[in-house]
Amino acid sequence: MLLNIKQNEKLLLTIFLSLIFLALNSILCKAxxxxxxxxxxxxxxxxxxxxxxxLILIYLYKNKKLVFNTxxxxxxxxxxxxxxxxFSYSxxxxxxxxxxxxxxxxxxLVMVFASLFYKxxxxxxxxxxxVLAIFGLIYLLYPTQSFEVSFYHAFLMIISGVAWAIYTIIGKKSINALANTMDNFIKAxxxxxxxxxxxxxxxxxxxFNGVVLALISGSITSALGYVLWYEVLPKIQIITAGVxxxxxxxxxxILSIIFLNETLTNTLLVSTVIIILGILITIFSKTK
Known part of the structure; x- marks a missing residue:
């Protein structure tokens, strides 16, 4: 029992760190x-x-040799x-x-369909x-004023979402997070x-500042973040990974408020509570 608790704590910490890195990628890209x-x-x-x-340097440090499978x-x-x-162009x-x-x-959406496909x-x-988590996200981001959207760039964002969902689903089969992530970035x-x-x-x-932000996004928040994410994926359901x-x-x-001086609103506070509650219900639900 104690071992299971420690394993769950480690999994939750890994999930949290990977999500932090994913969020920081957005901040760096936005900036x-x-x-x-x-x-x-x-x-x-x-x-x-x-x-x-x-990732090549980390892999070489751990394994003393580089293996590349074509x-x-x-x-x-x-x-x-x-x-x-x-994502960048959109x-x-x-x-x-x-x-x-x-x-x-x-x-x-893609990961819900994938979870149904894999039964x-x-x-x-x-x-x-x-449902609760999605409602909270819609409540947070649903536009309250009239706005115009470039359908071309919206379409690029849709493609980006589909690609990331597929990348995540493939990661369910990963048996070596570091090797797989390194190989993915080399081929990318x-x-x-x-x-x-x-x-x-x-x-x-x-x-100079633009390149530095891109290098931080790549070498830290992407490289380390995606390794952590691939470490998590085999241990959770596809539907849970999506949520x-x-x-x-x-x-x-939240990070935009801290680093980019954006304003904390009541909407953000309420939606954060709703989304966190939905996520916790999903993660800790018991599958029969």
Whole structure:
């Protein structure tokens, strides 16, 4: 019993840290792109490259040798690349709140269908938790004033959400989080370079601060965060993985208040409580 408690505590800590890193990615991306410190392609390029290099160094330190398999992980690597590049470009011309809602709504939707496809057992308590968490997210991010949305950039965000959901689902089969994540980023590097030549990217611009933010996003919040996330995924249901990611927008907004001097509102406070309650109900529900 004591061992199970310690294992659960470790799992919860790993989940929390991985969500913090996912949220910090949003903050770093927002700070870099919205402030026009760097263009979307360059941010994604430096992010993926630095993550790959960081994971290679960590892997070499632990294993003393580098193993690269050309026959596996291509789909997960491509999904990682699609998620990152579409997210960066959509962020240029889409409202942050609406974009976050759209991204994680799509992630949740795809993962619900995936859990049904894989015939995971979902009890009524888990359903209540899912509905409550989604309601809290909608309450937080649903626009209260008239606004205009670029359907093109909204479509990019939808693609990004689908790609991240697939990347997460594939991670359920991971048996070595560090090796798999390193391999994914190495192969994603090939895709980001290929993207440059296929689409002949122009109007590139970057500043020192923009590159630093991209490097932090890659080497720390992406590299370490995704390893932790792949460590968590085999231990939880697909549906649970989808629900707990709804906590990321909350963390992002809280971190925006801390680091970007945004305002704490009653709406944020109420929705945070609702979403946390929904997540806790889902995580601690008992499957028969």
């Amino acid at each position: 870099a792109l919205v402030s026009n410190l760097i263009d979307a392609y360059s941010f994604t390029f430096f992010r993926i490259i630095s993550a790959a290099l960081t 026959k596996t992980n291509w789909l997960s690597s491509f999904m990682l690349f699609i998620y990152a590049i579409c 962020y240029l011309s889409i409202d942050a709140g609406f974009g976050t809602l759209l991204l994680f709504a799509i992630v949740q 995971e057992k979902i009890n009524i308590q888990k359903v209540i938790g899912i 590097t090939l895709f980001i370079v290929l993207f440059y030549f296929v689409f002949t990217i122009d109007n590139l611009h970057y500043s 707990i990611q709804l906590f990321v927008p909350i963390l992002s907004i």
